[in-house]
Amino acid sequence: MESKHYGYSDKQLIRKWGDKLKSLRIEAGISQTELANKTGMSRSSITEIEKGRNFSIASLISISRSLKFLNEFEFFLKEEEHELTPMEIYEKEKKKRKRGGYKK
Numbered sequence: 001m002e003s004k005h006y007g008y009s010d011k012q013l014i015r016k017w018g019d020k021l022k023s024l025r026i027e028a029g030i031s032q033t034e035l036a037n038k039t040g041m042s043r044s045s046i047t048e049i050e051k052g053r054n055f056s057i058a059s060l061i062s063i064s065r066s067l068k069f070l071n072e073f074e075f076f077l078k079e080e081e082h083e084l085t086p087m088e089i090y091e092k093e094k095k096k097r098k099r100g101g102y103k104k
């Protein structure tokens with residue numbers, strides 16, 4: 001079953017993430033200024049993120065780390081049984097290019 005979140009636009013999801021970050025900050029009892037100091041970001045950047053303005057993954061990671069919920073990204077951080085080496089990645093890409101090729 002597909003999550004209801006797939007029905008949201010990118011802007012709606014960013015807004016929801018901003019709302020969630022604000023909620024987590026408030027639950028932690030941290031002001032925007034304190035969070036800005038912890039992350040090295042400006043208070044106005046924190047405000048913009050909480051309002052659902054576009055923000056970078058680096059900002060999301062920094063805020064997540066400061067609010068102690070970085071583990072929520074476990075899906076992206078878990079180690080694969082066998083991570084590809086740079087050479088294996090290169091070989092896979094080379095095979096893709098050979099298969100696709102181009103026509104004159």
